[in-house]
Structure formats: C-alpha cells, structure tokens
Amino acid sequence: MTTISILGGTGPQGRGLARRFADGGLKVVLGSRTAERADEIAAELAAETGGDVTGADNRGAAATGDIVLVVVPWDGHAQLLTELREPLRGKVVVDCVNPLGFDKLGPYALPVLEGSAAEQAQQLLPDSTVVAAFHHLSAVLLEDPEVTDLATDVLVLGDDREAVDAVIGLAAVLPGVRGVFGGRIRNAHQVEAMTANLIAINKRYKAHAGVRITDV
Numbered sequence: 001m002t003t004i005s006i007l008g009g010t011g012p013q014g015r016g017l018a019r020r021f022a023d024g025g026l027k028v029v030l031g032s033r034t035a036e037r038a039d040e041i042a043a044e045l046a047a048e049t050g051g052d053v054t055g056a057d058n059r060g061a062a063a064t065g066d067i068v069l070v071v072v073p074w075d076g077h078a079q080l081l082t083e084l085r086e087p088l089r090g091k092v093v094v095d096c097v098n099p100l101g102f103d104k105l106g107p108y109a110l111p112v113l114e115g116s117a118a119e120q121a122q123q124l125l126p127d128s129t130v131v132a133a134f135h136h137l138s139a140v141l142l143e144d145p146e147v148t149d150l151a152t153d154v155l156v157l158g159d160d161r162e163a164v165d166a167v168i169g170l171a172a173v174l175p176g177v178r179g180v181f182g183g184r185i186r187n188a189h190q191v192e193a194m195t196a197n198l199i200a201i202n203k204r205y206k207a208h209a210g211v212r213i214t215d216v
Contacts, residue, residue: 004170005029005065007058007080008072010041013096016142017069017134017174018042020150022051024173029054031061048145063087067094067170069134070121074099074110077117081124089127092163094170095188096134097121098195106200109193118157118188131158131167132188133179135195138208148175152210155182155191180213 004021006014009030018028022045030045030053032038038055046053062068062084068091072080077097081088097117099110114120118132133156141147154171156179158164164181171179182191194211201209 001025001027001052003027003029003064003066005031005056005061005068007031007061007068007070007084009055009061009069010037011071011073012139012143013137014069014071015041015045016137016139017071018045018053019049019145020142020174021170022046022049022053023175025051026173027052029056029061029064031056031058033058035060059084059087062091065091067092067166069094069096071096071134073097074117078120078124081121085125085127088125091128092166093121093125093128093130094134094167095121095130095132098135098192100196100199106203107196109189109196112189115186116188116192118185118192122185129158129160129163130185131156131160131163132182132185132191133157133167133171135192136198136211137174137177138202138210141208142174150174150176150210152177153213154179155211155213156180157182157185157188157191159184180216 042055168179
C-alpha cells in the first residue's frame, strides 16, 4: 500500500487531504512540528474515517512516506525543506504551497526568487523529484465529510512523467477530482498565484470555487 505523508498535516488543508486519502484507502502519515500534535489529529481522523492514519514529527513523516506532500505556510517553506533534504532524498515531493500575501485590498501573489514555491523546492531538494499540485482545493470542502463530490480539477505540474502520472493518480483518489497535467515545473508560478484569484472569488460570492479544465 502506498504511504502518503503530509508535512504540515495538522493545518486545515493537510487535515482535509488526509481525511480524503484515508477515505480512499491509502495509508496516511500526518507530519507536524511536534509528534504529539500530529498523533492527536491523526487519532481523530482515524476514528472518524476508519482509515490508517498515524502521526509523526515532520522529519519522521518525511522519512516514512512514499509520496510526501508539503502543505506548510510559505514563510516556513524554505527552512523546512532545507532541514529535510536527507529524509526526502529519492522521494516524490508534491509541493502544494501558495506564496500569498494579504493586505486591505485582499490576497495577492508574492514574488519568489526561484520563480515559484515548487521551483524553490526543487532547488532545495536536488535529489528529490518535485511535482506541484493540489493548490486550489478548498480546505472547508475537504474537511466536510458530508461533501461527497469535490467537483474540481487539480493541475499537476512537473518535469518527470512518471512522477506526474503518480500524482494524477493520487488526485483521482479524491471524490469528484480529476488530475490534469498543467505543464512543466517552470509554469508553477501562475498556478500558485491563481489561488489569490480564487480566494477573492470565494469572498465575493461566498463560495468554495475550484478550477475546471474544459475539452480534455
């Protein structure tokens, strides 16, 4: 069975993804800064889903997972990945991070020296295969067990075809979700930045909007 580790898995997005992967029959390891916090949330999710969900600190989760998702705040992204370079060696790392800022005018995309969070991850993890995905999923919908159809597509970007296909398959575990190849890793910036537009849409229309790709 494939083990999915989620770094930053105790936040809303991480918890929601863990819930859905556990519902889909995958083994899930929640990572957090402290193993105690991860254990607490993992036990709750295991009880609610009946799935195989365990907790660990982020280093332990990175070492355990076959595929490792990075779902942490942007301001801690570089430091965490630098610290976990060794346990992430040889693994598929899925970067889900959106570098965003917020001010009185609303959300906006932050400039990233490397081009995007995913490209930063690939530079920091030269011995890992980085794929960008899962940027636009609503944490509210992911965490709501009464929502049985997320009704959205997930754009998956990367330079390694086998890794991209694996993540497209992972997206298909989520109910009502389709993974769609969105280009090479160099195109991740605009996908990450689009999250600012979706947040603005959701605020205006009191919705949980996602993205659909037509004619594919």
